[in-house]
Amino acid sequence: MTASGVSVKICGLSEAETAHVAAGAGARWLGFVHFAPSPRHLDLAAARALAPDLPPKGPERVGVFAGADTGTMAAFADILSLDWVQLHGAETPDDIAALRDRLGLKVMKAISVGGPADIAAAAAYVGAADMILFDAKPPKDSVLPGGNAVSFPWGLMRGHDSALPWLLAGGLTAATVSQALADSGANALDVSSGVETAPGVKSASKIRAFLMAAKAAKQGA
Numbered sequence: 294m295t296a297s298g299v300s301v302k303i304c305g306l307s308e309a310e311t312a313h314v315a316a317g318a319g320a321r322w323l324g325f326v327h328f329a330p331s332p333r334h335l336d337l338a339a340a341r342a343l344a345p346d347l348p349p350k351g352p353e354r355v356g357v358f359a360g361a362d363t364g365t366m367a368a369f370a371d372i373l374s375l376d377w378v379q380l381h382g383a384e385t386p387d388d389i390a391a392l393r394d395r396l397g398l399k400v401m402k403a404i405s406v407g408g409p410a411d412i413a414a415a416a417a418y419v420g421a422a423d424m425i426l427f428d429a430k431p432p433k434d435s436v437l438p439g440g441n442a443v444s445f446p447w448g449l450m451r452g453h454d455s456a457l458p459w460l461l462a463g464g465l466t467a468a469t470v471s472q473a474l475a476d477s478g479a480n481a482l483d484v485s486s487g488v489e490t491a492p493g494v495k496s497a498s499k500i501r502a503f504l505m506a507a508k509a510a511k512q513g514a
């Protein structure tokens with residue numbers, strides 16, 4: 294959705310139909326979660342079944358991982374022709390630089406934001422990651438490092454000046470896009486729960502509404 298000035302990642306896709314809706318409505322990235330505890334988990338067999346029916350490249354494909362080994366990431370990258378890996382583990386900048394070389398893919402490093410120090414920590418990834426994804430800290434009882442439909446105060450991002458491009462994530466919906474963009478100054482957004490009717494069930498109409506709201510908010514800015 295770069296024409297409108299905001300780039301959107303629709304994450305947690307597991308069906309061809311909603312992947313086509315996201316691509317057709319202007320998503321820049323399509324995200325696939327490979328993390329067994331997630332209701333959005335796509336395992337190897339499901340990835341193999343889905344791959345031939347995905348929309349052609351245009352939108353880039355992102356594999357989302359938390360603590361997976363390099364071989365597992367390479368296997369999903371091969372099946373889904375991933376362009377990016379999104380990492381929610383405890384990877385250091387050195388780990389990420391090495392992984393980027395081994396996989397030959399771009400890396401989005403997820404950082405959980407509880408306060409300004411977490412945002413400042415992103416500077417360590419310059420030269421290692423290609424992009425930072427700022428999401429809220431997971432609730433204490435959650436088994437998921439992301440995809441929890443929880444936001445952090447978007448104003449914490451205001452004025453964030455980084456050599457690395459970044460996405461805002463966490464609890465976004467079509468109804469909150471405008472405020473999130475205004476408060477954070479983001480140029481890129483990532484959404485999963487906010488375009489679902491139930492955990493793991495993507496909604497074509499919510500995907501379209503989210504992308505339209507993002508476009509309208511930037512055009513009105």
Ligand SMILES: O=C(O)c1ccccc1N[C@@H]1O[C@H](COP(=O)(O)O)[C@@H](O)[C@H]1O
Nearest residue numbers: 304331439440441442463464484485486
């Ligand atoms: O979505 C998941 O299940 C998930 C699992 C493991 C790591 C990351 C995950 N999701 C990421 O979190 C953001 C924000 O989600 P939400 O919009 O708050 O539901 C999502 O876009 C994914 O990148």
